[in-house]
Amino acid sequence: MSATRRARARWGATLLALTGLVASLVPLLTLPASAASTVTVFYRPNTSWTTVNIHYAPTGGSWTAVPGVAMDTACTGWRKKTIDLGTATGLQVVFNNGSGTWDNNGGANYALGTGNVTVSGGVKGTGDPCSTASPSPGNSVTVFYQPNASWTTVNVHYAPNGGSWTAVPGVAMDTACTGWRKKTIDLGTATGLQVVFNNGSGTWDNNGGANYALGTGNVTVSGGVKGTGDPCATASPSPSPSASPSALPSPSASLAPSPSPSTPPPATTGTMLGGDPRKDSIYFVMTARFYDGDASNNRGGSQHTKSGNAANNDPMFRGDFSGLIAKLDYIKALGFSAVWITPVVLNRSDYDYHGYHGYDFFRVDARLESPGASYQQLIDTAHAKGLKIYQDVVYNHTSRWGAKGLFTPKVYGVRDTQWSWYYDVPNPSFTYDGLSVEPNSGKSYYTGDLWSTPEPAGNTCRNWGCSPAATAPRATRSTTASGPAPPRACSRATCSTSAGSATGRARTRAAAGCTRTWPTSTPRTRRCSST
Template sequence: MPRRTGRRRMTGAALAAGLIVGLAPFSTAAAANTVTVYYRPPTAWTGTVNIHYAPDGGAWTAVPGVAMEAACTGWRKRTIDAGSATGLQVVFNNNAGTWDNNNGANYRTGTGTVTVSGGVVGTSDPCAGTPSPTATPAPTGTPSTRTAEVWYHLATRGWTGGNIHYQPAGGAWTAVPGVPMEAGCTGWARRVVDLGSAATLKAAFNNGAGAWDNNNGADYTIGAGVSTVKAGVVTAGASAPCAPQTPDTTAPSTPTGLGATANGLRVAVSWAAATDDRAVTGYRLTRTGGPEGTVTVTTTGTSHVDGTLTANTRYEYTVRAYDAAGNTSAASAPAAATTGDTPPPAAAGTPLGGDPREDTIYFVMTARFADGDSTNNRGGSQHVKSGNAANDDPMFRGDFKGLIDKLDYIKGLGFSALWITPVVLNRSDYDFHGYHGWDFYRVDPRLESPGASYQDLINAAHGKGIKIFQDVVYNHSSRWGAKGLFTPTVYGVRDEQWKWMYSTPEAGREYDPMIEHPGTDPELTPAQNALAKGRPYNGDVWSTAAPAGNQCPRWGTPNGTSPEGFKLYECQWPTPTSKLFPADLYHQCWIGNWEGEDARSCWLHEDLADFNTENPTVQKYLIDAYNRYIDMGVDGFRIDTAVHIPRVTWNRRFLPAIQQHALARHGEKGKDFYVFGEVAAFVNDKWNRGSVNHSAQFFTWKERKEYSPDDVKAAIEQYDYEQLAGPAGQPTSDNAFLRGNTYHAPDHSKFSGMNVIDMRMHMNFGDAHNAYGNGKDSDDSYNDATYNVVYVDSHDYGPNKSNTRYTGGTDAWAENMSLMWTFRGIPTLYYGSEIEFQKGAKIDCGPTCPLATTGRAYYGGHLQGTVTATDFGRVGSATGAVATTLDKPLVKHVQRLNRIRRAVPALQKGQYSTEGISGSMAYKRRFTSGAVDSFALVTVSGSATFTGVPNGRYVDAVTGDVQTVGNGTLTATVSGQGNMRVYVLDLPGNPAPGKIGEAGPYLR
């Protein structure tokens, strides 16, 4: 690895003693080879630069060496006769007592052309193609051009190398991505820039793989001389960070602001960062109390979560800081916390188990589906402003009781799996969707009722044979942090402008969204009561005085006014750059490039505080939280924003934790725990604009090489390795494809454990034919595309990233469904699509418009009445509005599709092929396992001829038509958009099921 550069002042005598003594005399030989040494001196060395050298086995030159001549800008050179030697030892000095001797190790070169720059020895000619100046004596005055020596701290972003893209004032920018920086000591890179006549330059930095640091869009302004750029701060006139330093004997400052907060049997501890004359390396946190005795842990961050501890026990903590030299501070003032009661035993439930491909999925936003208990309805602070109040439509309206009451509706449609939005306690102004998690260990009370807890829903669904797939979030918390991990404290003031916003703090009181401000406070004006109405208690997250350990600069300093004319203050709102979050637990930047590395390590949105998922404390917090829901018996997880966490982190930490806990808790049924991720590649490409790290299929694979044991470094290494490999360098699979007419055992040895939503089909479902073609084109790049979740639209987007619910028409919907229910993958339907609910409506507009006008409108009005399902896809009785709903044409269509799919294993789990088939959407599918052998020929919305198929008796599941094939050819005649034929081969022990259901508006 590159050596660190060192520059220190030494006397001639010291040099003689340290470098020359003990070397054999040099005997002169005929010139056999030469060494041309190019040296880039520090910008402060403006006069003569000497090279002091010794050929291998020879004597050193006399101190201070010989002068080097000027080369191209920023470089000096000297050609040396090495005689018969194969290399040199060299050091350099400025002719005034300052030396660069590679930290006392000297530089060692071979023969030929050699460069020495920033402590690194290279072999290229830095002046190639650049006219050399006329040979003159080494300069003794100021150079004719001004330079900037720029040092960039790569380690801040976890980069291993970097480029500087710059523009001297009044000049032109370098071509993107800029010019490479030279490696310095660990974590640093250096580049000397010729400013010409300019006084400053603008600069941005990147890692050569798409990740940029452009100072949040403002670029960095850097002047002449030595400057460092570290953690977004430019330090002008700095010392070169890689220069040698005197021995470090100074201990860091004593940490302050230590605080400890108990949450059940866990204690969250945090403190203010200590300071050091060099740098703080880490902290030693010591805990006393309880039967565990004294325990000390080390961490590089300023927070720690301790658990699981003994109930009702007082624990005391102190923390010390230490540096790289081992100097340790005094212990901080102690902080103590007392744990709570022993929690009740983990909720017990058992998943249904079974291959998830046998299911079809109905997706609901729980708070918008069915209201079974109006007492838990809550409108929040935006109830009036959004227009929801005028419609008597609180954002939290649907609940678990409503879902339990309407499970027969879902089963009557034929669905055997229910995907529900996140259930954890949320905290934001508009959080009915569930993606602003605050307490990941608690179910949101706005969804539960007596007798209708989350466990009750799971049990009730399982009682009807319906699985629960829970939406989960590992990428981020709410902007108010995550209870039990870290919650920020912001600036607030209860003055005449802001007292409506900030609750009076009460010791021990916590956020509870069930208790909303009534809007009738006599201390507030009518206007202020209107603003306060619906807000829950927030006295736990604000303070006028800066809290102990505050890192947010300019705390409470006025910084403008709001649109309403209220005075705004610094540190009033949590953001990634506010320093209100500790860097070890949360990332500190905004995403700048959605196909760059920063898409995995920065914030998506101001309401989504981005976890540092490479931190072990964060990992444990999330793993422990989600294990609780596995214990409850949920059947799988849909993972939100999966693309924003590095794949190597999924493969190392989270996916194994899910699989291991499900297996340990539920045995064989745990093996079937289904995980599918949202990898939001909203493009029509096979690979997301060529970026493999941001493509859905990429996440279905294990890692192909070993990376650093440090998760932060591994994430960068994996990103760089896979981006360099590109789409052409990715693995492929035939797990989804038949070999001729034969099913083969799939190879899942390289499967990551995460399946994915089929984003490419979703994006192309403006037309079923287009979705089908794009799906086929991508299938070799998934580990096994038969496990893909396939849908037309969702709570986020419609096809082609449309912001409205699908509006292609009833016939197009029928065709889309016929394709999804018979092609590979797991069909999924967003609530209400079975009646084209809210077609053409904007899917989401936040609190700027009423929910009733959006794709997230309340569906319960269509479900009023009673319904009883006798089987999947069969309704025994229905009354009221739900009876009308169940009579809609797409409802009839999806009921029959579900019944056909459940009867034909090839449609559920089969591999497919289009070999020997004519027809625009036609394919053959087969599944073979044990005694099961299912073979089917499918064509959708048009006729098709199948050649080279097995001979035998085929029966169409749609019409009951029978064809006996003796020459390997079958022709299926179909007319009408959305109509289809499913000819199933009679096989020994696996008879064709015959006609399933009755003719309807599309299947006939």
């Protein structure tokens, strides 16, 4: 064997030996897998909360299903939950009482890390507040209130600074001494609170809409004036020189949470949420088709059967504000920060669920509202959850029947064998609102105020009510200035356009220089306004 070949053999043997040595060392050098991160969240809820849920999403992960998972009792005043974060190093957290009241840090959520963390009164911290047998009770306030003498029930509705409001109407106050009620409130780490009072029957004392800002210790509110001390320290405290107002609105919406549907307070005035709209993730909702929260306001309209909705028990107006309120948590859990809703003004046409056939621009469509779920209450509830409402509006056109208070022209009509199904008997005492059923016709889509057989005074359209001898499909005879086609304003007194092609194709007619084109699958006619 040559020297070269012997050298190669020795190098080969050496490499094999090294390979075996490395292979034997690999198990010794393999590092143990890093342990998953965990966090134990300690939360001090409002004292009125009997149930506390934590709704969270690990950094880079998904949110739990609404309303989250129940928290365990830790020690007096505290709840806790240990959460496995996997490889995440933090999480987003919000809390709720399982009944629609949320603490979401003013819409910003709580960003927490790992280990033991605390949230109390809107303030984050670290450590285990239950590590000692007797944790510090935190701050407290005893509120003394001198109500109107007619109030037999007195509730205090409050929110610690940085925290959430109690559920409407608040918590009952105890009798302190003659003329006075009191309530001791645990504030946690908060150093003050916002307070309003009510009699449980819709009458509120909210300091003229500004709420009462109070501190800690013994504080008093009497006749709209704040003070300190214990008015019941002596046997006969002096009465207040003036009683609180007997009828005031509910607390300001910028601070109060959404009211309970079962005990709605008077309507409030909403306050817009701030922020750059370009940074919002917006969820679009066609309200009447989104979610049915109240079946009592469902309405089908004149096309209920023809559209196929009746066969499927699916009236065009089925979704409502009640349903949308019920799904706000769902929308928020999807990651959206705002909801864009279709127009809410009163609509009027044969198929107007979409909101774009505005008839009364000064009235909310009654088919969308319910007790405890008004338009304002939708806004207030969304704001309490940190969600904005973007309102879709259309002002460049109206309904097919014009706009109430602006221009609502009548069409030619007659209750004959051809049109009696469409033209209802006029009822001057009935006002259309989309929801109410006119008693004679049994319809919520009543048309009795939309037509006239006699020619209206000031009419400038020729041949009012005269047939142009055109016959549409199904041998339906059209008539100048008749329905059910909507009358649209025409500036020429001699303009009269009618459709009547049995082929279904569009036909253009001209009269005295006025030209209009109509698709002719249904009999449609044109009449002029008096303008």
